[in-house]
Structure formats: structure tokens, C-alpha cells
Amino acid sequence: MYEFASKLTIPLVPIINRPLDKAQSINGTLLPEGFVGLYVDQLPLNPWVSSEHCNGHDVLVFASTWRSTHAVLSLDVQARKLSRHSPVDGTASYSVISASGDLVVATKSTPAQPPVLVLGRASKPADSTQIAIQWHDIGKPQDTGLEWCIVPGDRDSCESIFVYPAKHSAATRYFWTDSNPESRPLVVQPHGGPHSAYTLDFSPMTAALVQLGFGVLLVNFTGSLGFGQDAVLAQIGQCDTLSLNEIQHAARAVQQSGGGDPAATVYVGGSYSGYTGALLAGTAPGFYRGIALRNPVISIGENAAMTDIPDWCWAELGLDYDFANPPEITPQAFAKMWDASPSRLVDRVVDPMLLLLGASDRRVPHQQSLNYYYRLKAAAKADVQCKIYPDVGHPLDTIEAERDSFVSIARFFAKSLGK
Template identity: 30%
Template sequence: MTHVKRAITAEDLTKIEILSDPQHTPNGDAYTYVSTKINDNNEYESNLYYQKRIETEPVQWTFGSNKNSNLSFSPDGKKAVFQSDRSGLPQLWIINTDGGEARQLTTFRNGAFNPAWTKNGQSIIFSAFIDEGDDVQNQKELSKEEQQKEMEEKKKQPLLVDRLQYKSNDRGFHDNKNTQIILYDLKEEKYEQLTNSNVDHSFQDVSPNGNYILFAANLNEDADYEIKNDLFLLNLKTIETTKLTDGNGGYHSARFSPSGDKIACFGHGYEYDGATLSKLFVYDIATGKRTCLTEGFDVQLGDAVVGDTRLGNSTTGPVWSRDEKSIYFIATDFGATGLYQASFNSEVEVLYKNDNHIFGFSYEATSDSFILGVSTPIDPCNFYSFRKGADLTQLTNSNALFLEEVAVIEPEVLVIPTEDGLELQGWLLRPYGYKDGEKYPFILEVHGGPHAMYGQTFFHEMQLLAAKGYVVLYTNPRGSHGYGQQFVDAVRGDYGGGDYSDLMLAVDYALEHFSFIDENRLGVTGGSYGGFMTNWIVGHTNRFKAAVTQRSISNWLSFYGVSDIGYFFTKWELGFNLLEDPAKLWDFSPLKYVENVETPLLILHGEVDYRCPIEQGEQLFIALKHLRKEVEFVRFPGADHELSRSGNPNMRIARLEEICRWFEKYL
């Protein structure tokens, strides 16, 4: 008798193990990674695992319900430093790799994170939030009770704001703390603050000879008014800083070559504002010459795939080859990500690319091999060993028991031609228990960004909707990454134009080619830009019988002033800001067309979303309710813009249940 797998549920989110951050040991015969799960208390816990490449089972290094991550090996491999919140805040802990208990290294008042060893193994460099005038030698971590009391006291005090960039979705309201780079001398047991400017500094790398570090920051006088990021070289002996870039772009992920003579980084000069594709640059330290290795390579560098089962950081490049003749990186192209190699003759070669999502990698120089993190539409994640020209060898078997239990639907790939000569890529999921001859309701999903990409990755929300009996279509309209610079730029200044036409064309294509879709039971949903587009759709067509808009934009005039990115994003994406042409911004605003809405609309919004603040949802709800339209509004306390991806697990499940409830009611 054939075993029938059950349908996926919203609660299954708690059963999915998410892997990240593969890191080879210094001798190359093993690697570590981070495993993140949702525990019985509905909280995230992350632990470190170690696996020899010749063995089939990993060994768990850390335990408990804490978040352990960002491991870095000492050069001799005998010790490792990692980040853990087991004491209450993220702090640095050190452990002997041959066994024993970890001991706490830092007790910084605001935590410490992102550690890295100097090449001689005598010091550890890390980042910390430091208040003006703080002494890094005398940092004391507050107890949980003291932290709670401090938070309560802060709530009673007025907040003085004197900067344009005074809040962000990831940090909330800013204060006088900035990210500074700290060096800890293990022998002397002393700290040295390496950066002091009143801006955030992002540590990048330490030179092979241990004399320099790389960091990224905006040290311009007008930093508060700019969205720019330069690279700097800091001499650890003299603490002198040298600016490497020109002050007119955004640069990051900088890495020294093995010899220390060159630096590779990602970046661009904002030629297309926020839609600009990243490029790979190499700097010759001696001459100051900058070379672009990906000129003419019309592909986005890094991982632009969106999903809801990715937590933790993983390396996407650039990473130097052992002979310094090549640089490895992940790039995003036509619905998938792959591992690429760029050489100094500006040739770019695909080392590995398939119908899947490479979310991270680790390069091992001695064996010239890789560990790849891979997700597919039917498998959340696993690690594989890879050598150039060879097949993948699976190392982990994560989520095997879960996948034996539940039915996972493999999407059908669609390529849809447009009237103006473009090609739209999309994916269609048939419903759980699909039977020929039956008609099924349909849901269109629209991603956020808009400069992101749906792709060949596992997506719990899509699988859930298919499990509930819906045909699910998700596509990449113009504005998405993965299809070249002109395609990703095509949405700017045209929100609700060509992008809207692309989505409607995709729906028409699905109806024409899949007779099992019930054209009278169509639904639509999306978040962020996808929420904007959902609002736009219901204000411009009544073909959908139900819609769910999430963390959306409804009014560009107010978005300019309330979003943490509004003051520049509005200009970048629409072509002007509030002060330049408010009438045009109103034309782009879904709120203008609210009287046209006949589709029952559910509005979902996090109450502390500073990217698309909740007033955007409030305005839309009040207008629709005032007009006696069919609308409901669900507010998620404590939730920010990342609710669907990394928010509180209970809230994430509640969100999914609300989406399913609405579509079940109206479709």
C-alpha cells in the first residue's frame, strides 16, 4: 500500500531546520555550520555543528536554547571564537576545538559580535555598539533585570532627534551608540578601540601580515544625507586610515588576497540608484589601481533570492583562489543562484549552477574545493562538497524526517513572452491532492523589493497555500533581479505600469495554459513592494475575488517622511520626492484609487515596522472602511518588516493562518 504524505501546515514552520554559514577548519579536513530551529518555547535557537568531510554524521558543538553563530577559527585550528547570547546579550565566547566548555570573552554593555582572528592568532577583532565617551577597558554587561529596568526608564524619557537617519527597521530608534571596531589582545587581555568616528563602521577583513584591517563606512561630512559606503584601510600600528574608494558609491564584502597585495570587493556607483547591479572590483594596494572584473557581466552578484526559510549569514563572496588568479562568488541569474569564477582577463565562468538556490559557500584552498549550501523548491537546505568539473556530494541530510512525512509540491517553471519583447519567469504549484478534471482556486504571489527575485528555493508559504488546495503562481515582473540591468531598472518611475501589466499577463498565461484554474476564484497577495502592488491591483481591476496586502505602501506622500528609507527611496524609485512633485506621488499611490476597490481586502501589518510603517496600512483601512468596503485589519504587536521571514514564530504562524482564513472565506 502506497504511503500518502500529509499536507503541510502553518505549524510545520517549527519543524524546518535551517542551515547557514559553512566554514572550513584551517586544515581543511572538516567544516562547521550553524543550525537554526524553532524550539518548544516557540523561540529561535541556533547551534554550531562540526563535520569531517569523510564522515556522514555531524557533531553538535553547542547546546541549549540560545543563539550561537559567527564562528571563527584561530589560525592553528586549536581554538574558535563565536558569538552567543547565552549571557543575555550577544557576546564573544572562546572554546578549545578538542573539547571542553566555552568561556565568555567579552562583557560589553551593548554586546559584541562578528569576531575574526588576526593571522598570528594573538588577537581577535570584533564589532560592538559603543556610546560616545565609553571606555572599552571597563565594559560591564547588565543583568537581564538591569536591562529590563533600563528599557523601562528609557520609555519614560523624551527622545531628542537631530539627524535625518534616526531610525531603522533593524535597530529601531537610534541613539548615540555607533558600531565601532575593537581589537582584543589575548595575551595582555586588553581591548583597543580602533575606530572612533560618530558613524557605524563595518569590519571587513584583516590582512595576512596582521598590519591592516579593512572596514566600510561613510566618513563624509554629509554622511547623514547620503546612502553611500566607502572602503578604508586602517594601519593597526599607527591607526592611520586610508580611503580606498571615491565617496560616490556603495562598497562591501572586501577581502584581502592571500598575499595581502590586493583587495577584492563588491560595489557600484549608484548609476541606477537602488537598482544598480553590483560589480566585482580588485584594488592593487601598491599602485591604488582599481580594476572591474565583471564589466559587461549583466548579472547581479550575491544572492537576491527571497524566501521564508533562510536565517543566519553565509558567505556569498568574493573569495580569492589560492593562486590569486581567480575570485569566487555567488551570482543571481534567471531564477537561480550559482557559484561563479572571475579571472583577471575579465572572463566570468560558471563553476556550478542548476535549478536550485546556492545560499552560501566555503572555499578550501589546499584541496581547491568547496562546501556549497543548497536549497531547492522541494528541500529547504543541505550542504554539499564540490570540486570543479565534478558532481556534488551530499554531506548533510537535514529535514529528511520532515520531508518523509509531508507532501512537497514541485513547481512547474513558466517562461512568458511579453508584447514588448521581454521574457517573464514564473513558477506554478498545483494543489495538494490535485486531480485531473477538477477546478481549483488560484493565488498570485508578488514579491517585495521590488529589486529581488523569486527563485528555485524552498518556500514554506507557497507550499502551505498549495496544501490548502490553491493553484499558486509566483513570478518575477520587471524590476526583479536575475534578468539583467535593463530589466531590474525598468520599474523605476513606472510603478503600477509595466510591472502591473507583467503580473496580469502572467495570470492570463496561467489561465490559458492550465484549464484546472477556476477563473472565478482568483486571489492575490504580497508584502512590502508586493503589498503596494496588491493595493494597486485591487484599485485597478476587480478580477480578483480576494486579496491580502502585507506590510504595504498605500500613500507615497506620507511614506517619504515616515519610512526609514522614504527620504531617498521615493526619489530613487519614483523619480522625485514629496517636495518636488506631490501630485505625481499621489498618482502613484494606491490610496488615490481606493473608491475603485471592490475586492475583499485583508490588511496585515507589523506595529513596529519602520520600513513600511503601520500608518500605511491604517490609512488604507480607514479609507476602505469609511467607504463601507469589505476590509479587515490585523496588527501584529512587536513585529517589524521582517515578520514573515524572521519574526516571532507565533506571529509568523498567526500571519499564515490569517492569510489562509481570508482566502478560504472568499475563494
């Protein structure tokens, strides 16, 4: 908060290193139990609730990543109080669209339910210090035939969302050929970044894979947002080891619980999770029956010379980067980048692989993946395919690229699994 009279900038919400085990006041702001810090993608179009409905206080309403969900939070500026207004048990994700007067318009979804509109009415009774928001569903939830659960990780800074078909059906027969859950194929899908997160928001791609008969494991490894700043920083310097171990631990946990077939486990990832997928192809050959990668980081040293965010290549390895005086890629720096890159493991890859690349990708330029593809073809140990989409960037988010990449992944998995 900036005070024009005193010309002072006052932090209202501090950085939280570890989730709070109880409600407490830090630097004058009261924070709720379990608070993990603020991780806000974007503020709503109008985030302010009318002060006349909040006893004259300025109240900001928004959604923030809180472990594996999006939670609605309010910040009472005068009272210096942060409150949560969505279920604390993480049964749904909320996204705030806008506020008007005492009304808050948002959406609510889960991995099994597409978003529905919800309307909240905000108030602050004169005898209360707590902002209250009463929610009312506007849209009607749709039955998708999906179920989901949270899978704990091997430490508190990581967990996964497992989405699977509620029952065997005519649609799921394409990949799940009987009603035994242990025979159901498993898709392991970590997120990119690495400093982003999967939440309980509905994902059309995940839902489509589940409708075809897959169980889909969305992995939030240490370094994901929403688990405190210590978790974010723990990833630095360990990007080629820590997340790999946690991805494999999550996959084995589902396999051992009977949620997916170890002999029919496949992998899909993009950008950073394309990087981890390529690393796993070289460090855990045979674990995955097929590996589909979208614009993966293959050679960090090459990427550092071509990407529009070269600082990423340094920072994730724990190397210093000065924006005012960008460092040279010295032989020593390149050697460290090479040691952490999938490129060096190309001779160990034996699993079928599909590469999906955007020709106009500036974040992870596709030349490094093309070189990887040629080397895999030359090694002749793995069945490898490559598709390049012209005039498409890093997210592969044109309508045609999204359609074709999903169909290509489904067909690739069908071939890899012998379906």
C-alpha cells in the same frame, strides 16, 4: 580589484545591460554565455578557494541571482575568467556557505525540495583554463509532493515560478476539492522591492500553501534582479503600471493553461507587492476573490515623510533625490506620488482584503495602511480586516507574527473562497 603597488582600482566584472548571447571578453574578463551580471546578496563566510589547488590563482566562489535561480559562480582573479558551476538549465538553486582548501560547502534546493547540503571539490588542471567544481550530495532529498515549472513572461525580462500539488490528496482537499487541475485555486504572489527576485530556493510559506491545495504563482516582473541592468532600470518611473500589467499577464497565462481556477484566484503580497496588490484592487476589481497585504505601501507621499528610506519614494517614480541635500515634498512632487498611489483608488475597491501590519515598521510605517483601512470601512464596499502586530517590524518575521499571519491568510482565503 585594488592594486596596492599602483594604487589603481580595476573593475573585474562589468555591469551587464542585457544577458550575453554568447561567451565573450569584456574589459579583459571572459564571461560565460547567458551571463546577466552579478547580483550577490552576501559573500560566503570564506569565499576563497585555496590557491594551491588552482595553480596558484586566487579564486572567489559565491552564488548570484541568474534569472529565476541562484547560480554558483567562480572568479579567477589572475586569469580574469568568470565561470558558472551549477546547472545552466535552472533545475535548482544553490547557496554557497563557505570554502575551505579545495572544498566548497553549499546548499541545493528547488520549490519542491527543502535545502540539502552539497559538497564541491574545486580544481584547475594545469592544461585547462577552466576552474572545475565536482558536486556531491550530502543530504537526501525529501519528497514533498510538490511540482513546479517556469512560466515565460510576455517579454524576456520577466518570468514566473509556478508551484502546485503533484496530485489531489487528503491535505489538498482543504482548498482543492476535486482532482481537476482547472478547479484548483490560484495564489498570485509577486515579490517585494521591487528590485529583488524569486528564485528556485525552497520557501516554507509557498510549500505550505501548495500542501493546502493552492497553485502558487511567484511572479518576477520587469525590474526584478537577475535579468540584466536594462530590466532593473525599465521599472523606474513605471512602478504603478509595468509590473501590474505583467502580474496580470502571468495570472491569465496560468488560468488559460488550466493551471488555476479564474473564479478562485487570490492575491498575497508584501511591501512593494502589497503596493501592487492595493493598486490591482482598485484597477482590476473583481479579478481576485481575496487580497492579503503585508505592510503595503499605500500612499507614497505619506511614506516619503515617514520611511527610513525616503529616496525610494522618489527614485521609483523617476524623480531626482540628492542624499547631500534631500528634496522637499513640494505640492508638485506630492501630486506625482499621489497619482501613483493606491490611496486614490480606495472608492473602487470591492474585493475582500486582509491587512497585516507591523506596529514597529520603519520601512513602510503602518499609519498609512490604517488610514486606508478606515476609508475602506467607511466606503463599505469591501469586506476588510486588519491585524497589527506589536513590536514587529517590516518583515513580520518574529515567530509569533509568522505563525499568526500565515494562519490568518489561510483562514481569510477560506472565507473569501467559501471553503
